[in-house]
Amino acid sequence: MTRLFNDPADFADEMIDGFVAANRNQVRRVTGGVVRSTRTPEGTVALVIGGGSGHYPAFGGIVGQGLAHGAAMGNLFASPSAHQVESVAKAAQRGGGVLLSYGNYAGDVLHFTQAQDALNAAGIPTRSVAVTDDISSAPLAEQHKRRGIAGDLTVFKSAAAAAEAGYDLDEVVRVATHANERTRSFGVAFSGCTLPGATEPLFTVPEGRMAVGMGIHGEPGIDETDVPTADELATLLVSSLLAELPEGVSEAAGARVGVILNGLGSVKYEELFVVYRAVAAQLEAAGVEIVDPEVGELVTSFDMAGVSLTLFWLDEELEGFWAAGADTPAYRKGVVAAAEQLDPSELVAETAAEIPESTDVSRAAAAVVVEALDALVQVIDTNVEELGRIDAVAGDGDHGIGMQRGARAAVTAAHAAADAGAGAHTVLHLAGDAWADRAGGTSGALWGLALRSVGTALGDEVAPGRTDVATGVQAAVDGIMSFGKAEVGQKTMVDALVPFTTTLSAAVADGADLVTAWTTAAAAASTAAAETADLLPKMGRARPHAEKSLGTVDAGAHSFGLIVTAIVPVLERAGGTTAPDRSTSTTTNEGVHA
Ligand SMILES: Nc1ncnc2c1ncn2[C@@H]1O[C@H](COP(=O)(O)OP(=O)(O)O)[C@@H](O)[C@H]1O
Numbered sequence: 268m269t270r271l272f273n274d275p276a277d278f279a280d281e282m283i284d285g286f287v288a289a290n291r292n293q294v295r296r297v298t299g300g301v302v303r304s305t306r307t308p309e310g311t312v313a314l315v316i317g318g319g320s321g322h323y324p325a326f327g328g329i330v331g332q333g334l335a336h337g338a339a340m341g342n343l344f345a346s347p348s349a350h351q352v353e354s355v356a357k358a359a360q361r362g363g364g365v366l367l368s369y370g371n372y373a374g375d376v377l378h379f380t381q382a383q384d385a386l387n388a389a390g391i392p393t394r395s396v397a398v399t400d401d402i403s404s405a406p407l408a409e410q411h412k413r414r415g416i417a418g419d420l421t422v423f424k425s426a427a428a429a430a431e432a433g434y435d436l437d438e439v440v441r442v443a444t445h446a447n448e449r450t451r452s453f454g455v456a457f458s459g460c461t462l463p464g465a466t467e468p469l470f471t472v473p474e475g476r477m478a479v480g481m482g483i484h485g486e487p488g489i490d491e492t493d494v495p496t497a498d499e500l501a502t503l504l505v506s507s508l509l510a511e512l513p514e515g516v517s518e519a520a521g522a523r524v525g526v527i528l529n530g531l532g533s534v535k536y537e538e539l540f541v542v543y544r545a546v547a548a549q550l551e552a553a554g555v556e557i558v559d560p561e562v563g564e565l566v567t568s569f570d571m572a573g574v575s576l577t578l579f580w581l582d583e584e585l586e587g588f589w590a591a592g593a594d595t596p597a598y599r600k601g602v603v604a605a606a607e608q609l610d611p612s613e614l615v616a617e618t619a620a621e622i623p624e625s626t627d628v629s630r631a632a633a634a635v636v637v638e639a640l641d642a643l644v645q646v647i648d649t650n651v652e653e654l655g656r657i658d659a660v661a662g663d664g665d666h667g668i669g670m671q672r673g674a675r676a677a678v679t680a681a682h683a684a685a686d687a688g689a690g691a692h693t694v695l696h697l698a699g700d701a702w703a704d705r706a707g708g709t710s711g712a713l714w715g716l717a718l719r720s721v722g723t724a725l726g727d728e729v730a731p732g733r734t735d736v737a738t739g740v741q742a743a744v745d746g747i748m749s750f751g752k753a754e755v756g757q758k759t760m761v762d763a764l765v766p767f768t769t770t771l772s773a774a775v776a777d778g779a780d781l782v783t784a785w786t787t788a789a790a791a792a793s794t795a796a797a798e799t800a801d802l803l804p805k806m807g808r809a810r811p812h813a814e815k816s817l818g819t820v821d822a823g824a825h826s827f828g829l830i831v832t833a834i835v836p837v838l839e840r841a842g843g844t845t846a847p848d849r850s851t852s853t854t855t856n857e858g859v860h861a
Pocket residue numbers: 373374658662663665666667669707708709710711713747751752753758759760761806807808821822823824
């Protein structure tokens with residue numbers, strides 16, 4: 268239970284402000300997160316990490332000498348947006364290229380990949396390594412699908428120490444990849460967590476029971492047992508990890524291993540030590556040589572009660588990096604020679620977005636767009652709890668709050684842009700950017716892309732017609748499918764998007780007006796969304812718990828159906844405002860700044 272907060276929507280931002288104020292010797296705030304406050308030598312590879320907030324000290328708490336150069340800090344339990352990652356990387360980079368590293372979650376992968384592409388296009392060589400240490404989240408044969416949990420630290424620390432030692436980008440990537448291959452974690456949970464302002468926990472574990480393999484956002488575990496004794500828990504954790512030695516380690520006996528016993532939020536340090544006593548004894552009995560163990564909170568899950576054990580199977584090179592010094596707000600090791608402090612004015616400040624010229628007819632279309640976004644926010648507000656409930660069946664339960672955060676940010680940006688004289692293209696682009704930025708997560712990346720795609724088709728000059736709308740929707744669907752790689756039948760929003768765009772385009776081609784075409788398409792999307800209840804998920808967070816989701820619709824498909832249906836009355840009211848086919852006007856405004 269979180270007791271201390273102001274407006275829950277401001278919690279993550281206010282937390283970052285306070286965190287920076289308390290740690291000025293190590294971190295500075297930049298758009299999207301934090302970077303080191305100390306000077307890094309020119310030409311060094313920059314390690315930029317990140318993920319959702321709610322996992323402190325991951326991710327901002329481990330920025331500093333010997334560890335990350337910057338951290339993109341998303342909203343609670345939602346990946347940071349591509350824009351946040353790009354902005355932090357630009358502030359952190361020192362000319363040696365950038366390694367992006369993060370836990371392997373769908374939203375993080377989408378946003379960090381988008382940022383990587385943008386950074387490479389801007390001439391900053393950038394690569395990524397997603398951490399996949401959680402052995403309960405996928406079998407060994409599908410290691411690339413595993414989630415990242417407390418093993419984040421071993422990968423980040425190895426990459427950072429390699430960068431600090433002057434390795435080039437290829438070599439830092441090699442070290443991070445190797446560290447990830449040699450890191451294995453296994454976790455359990457005794458209770459869920461409650462986000463600020465929420466009346467109900469995001470997820471729960473029945474009283475007296477232990478969820479085995481539960482993820483750090485409440486992703487369902489692989490088993491449930493009674494709560495064991497501390498020694499019995501140590502046996503479960505140690506034996507599960509010793510059962511899966513990484514490639515290159517033939518036996519546990521004689522191996523040198525870094526150990527992390529991680530508390531997930533509300534297990535006391537004293538309890539951790541009682542468990543660690545048995546962990547150490549059992550590892551030693553197996554002949555493992557423990558190197559620099561860490562017992563404490565390194566990746567948490569808000570106030571969740573739980574524990575995870577990580578084993579980092581060292582070789583000579585990795586052991587050097589594991590032992591290297593670090594000085595960050597939450598993690599200190601050895602002795603680090605203090606580097607020069609940066610003057611805050613040296614960090615790049617972002618400039619306000621420009622509002623390009625538009626015509627009066629495009630501004631009229633922009634007004635309809637704003638009204639549609641108002642309707643979208645309303646329908647999400649009404650269904651926020653239901654969307655969370657659906658997402659919690661096999662996912663992490665945050666689809667409602669994520670969509671709400673994104674949609675509200677989009678509508679605020681849209682109103683501001685329209686008030687500043689923007690046309691439809693610009694309103695939708697700025698709304699899409701704001702959505703992705705504030706929501707993060709999988710749906711944030713995909714909805715941001717969708718709004719921008721539709722905006723591109725509508726333009727800032729013409730009165731968009733039904734064909735422009737159908738073209739924009741098709742471009743949005745194509746973009747989402749090529750970016751998210753989901754296909755029809757895999758139980759994602761794509762299952763509702765495809766029938767929507769197919770029906771819309773066909774009706775427009777048959778000569779239907781926009782209201783009729785959209786209404787028919789919305790009905791097709793809603794039917795298809797309802798039919799996702801019979802599908803097994805193959806993508807996204809629900810995938811590892813496929814069978815649990817049978818009988819429940821996909822959250823993203825359902826919210827899409829609700830949204831396109833809610834837009835019907837807006838189009839009916841707009842009537843003639845959206846021309847049956849495009850028309851132009853020569854009346855333009857002046858370009859202005861937002
Ligand atoms: N690869 C994908 N392509 C398209 N849609 C996806 C994909 N992965 C997940 N989704 C959609 O995203 C929805 C979940 O959104 P969100 O709650 O933001 O996810 P998360 O919290 O896992 O980042 C799912 O219900 C599904 O419709």
